[in-house]
Each structure stands twice: as C-alpha cells, then as structure tokens.
Amino acid sequence: GENVEQHPSTLSxxxxxxxxxxxxxxxxxxxxxxxxxxxxGKRPQLIIDIRSNVxxxxxxxxxxxxxxxxxxxSLHITExxxxxxxxxxxxxxxxxxxxxxxxxxxxxxxxx
Amino acid sequence: xxxxxxxxxxLFRKEGQNVTLSCEQNLNHDAMYWYRQDPGQGLRxxxxxxxxxxxxxxxxxxxxxxxxxKKESFPLTVTSAQKNPTAFYLxxxxxxxxxxxxxxxxxxxxxxxxxxxxx
Numbered sequence: 001g002e003n004v005e006q007h008p009s010t011l012s013x014x015x016x017x018x019x020x021x022x023x024x025x026x027x028x029x030x031x032x033x034x035x036x037x038x039x040x041g042k043r044p045q046l047i048i049d050i051r052s053n054v055x056x057x058x059x060x061x062x063x064x065x066x067x068x069x070x071x072x073x074s075l076h077i078t079e080x081x082x083x084x085x086x087x088x089x090x091x092x093x094x095x096x097x098x099x100x101x102x103x104x105x106x107x108x109x110x111x112x
Numbered sequence: 113x114x115x116x117x118x119x120x121x122x123l124f125r126k127e128g129q130n131v132t133l134s135c136e137q138n139l140n141h142d143a144m145y146w147y148r149q150d151p152g153q154g155l156r157x158x159x160x161x162x163x164x165x166x167x168x169x170x171x172x173x174x175x176x177x178x179x180x181x182k183k184e185s186f187p188l189t190v191t192s193a194q195k196n197p198t199a200f201y202l203x204x205x206x207x208x209x210x211x212x213x214x215x216x217x218x219x220x221x222x223x224x225x226x227x228x229x230x231x
Contacts, residue, residue, distance in 0.1 A: 093211030
C-alpha cells in the first residue's frame with residue numbers, strides 16, 4: 001500500500017523565518033499532492049495543493065514544490081507568523097486508490 | 113459551517129459498550145471517510161466509502177464498523193472489540209474520491225470531530 005512519510009515531526013522557527021516540511025511517498029501513480037493545516041482543537045483544512053503536471057505553486061506566503069522523480073513534495077512557508085503554528089499534514093493521492101492517506105504530521109511552532 | 117457535521121462533540125462510554133458516532137453531510141459528496149487521531153499523532157484511516165451501500169476497510173478497521181445506507185450519512189460504530197477506543201474521531205467527505213481527476217474539486221472537508229472517552 002501507500003507509504004507516506006513526513007519530516008520533520010516537529011519544527012520550531014523564529015517569527016519571520018522560513019519553514020520547510022517534506023513529504024515522501026511510495027506510490028508512483030500518485031498525481032495529486034495536497035497540504036492540510038490543523039490548528040489546535042480544530043479540523044484539518046486544505047491550504048494548498050499541486051498536480052503532477054506542475055512543479056511549483058505559490059499562494060502568498062505558502063508554496064508547494066514537487067519532485068516526482070524522487071517522489072517527494074515540500075511545503076514552504078515564508079515570513080512565518082505566530083498564526084502559522086499548527087500541525088501540517090500531506091496526503092499524496094491518485095487514481096490507483098480511493099483511499100486518502102495522510103502523513104504523520106509536522107508540528108510547527110512559530111516563536112514570537 | 114463546512115456542510116459536514118459530527119455529533120456529539122464529546123462522548124463518554126463505559127468499557128464494553130458499543131457506541132455510534134454520527135457523521136452527516138449536505139454537500140452532495142459521494143465519498144466519505146473516518147479517521148482516528150491520537151494525541152500528537154497523525155490521521156489514521158478507519159473506513160472509507162466511495163458510494164452509497166459500499167465501503168472499504170482502511171488501515172485500522174479492527175473493532176470498528178460502518179454503514180452507508182444514505183449518501184449524506186456515514187455512521188461509525190466503535191465496538192467492544194476495539195482495544196483502545198479513547199481517541200479523537202474525524203469524519204471527512206469529498207466529491208468523488210477520484211483524487212487524480214484534474215477536472216474535479218479534490219478537497220476533503222472535515223467535520224469538527226468527536227472526542228470519545230471510554231472509562
């Protein structure tokens with residue numbers, strides 16, 4: 001089955017610094033690569049996604065980059081703010097399975 | 113509020129009792145999912161359903177059961193066979209679950225979760 005790994009499991013940065021979270025997957029048929037954010041006590045919500053025909057996508061301070069050959073994609077957050085503190089999950093998927101499998105999550109702490 | 117509702121928010125049960133968690137969506141989504149989240153851990157897939165009257169086991173289905181008799185409803189029963197049922201349970205839905213379809217909205221929408229405590 002699909003094997004999804006996220007690194008690091010925790011990340012602490014100073015406000016204003018950048019943060020990068022990496023997601024590695026095993027299913028070569030994956031062609032959809034989303035990132036979800038879960039704030040403390042709240043439900044996960046989609047923040048950005050990318051498809052395999054695109055190498056990078058940006059939305060203001062967040063971006064996702066994809067390396068399909070190496071089977072990994074990354075979430076980049078620039079100019080981090082305290083409200084970016086949350087747990088971030090990747091969930092690579094494709095038509096090989098209707099499952100939606102999430103990575104183990106990365107807890108990001110932005111220190112004021 | 114996202115169109116997917118879980119109830120109740122908090123649930124307490126005695127050990128050995130079965131308990132059913134409710135999940136209802138009015139988004140007209142075909143696909144629905146149940147996840148378990150333990151403190152400081154990720155989302156683990158329990159069961160998923162692509163269409164009414166059909167569902168599949170996820171990675172941790174033992175001790176759980178589901179039904180999908182209506183498109184809008186996907187209840188999860190935590191049975192007495194589940195060894196460690198205390199956890200946070202999240203329900204999600206998506207339009208079709210066809211994640212590779214570039215012409216579809218592929219976002220998964222989550223309910224607010226049910227925190228189950230078994231004493």
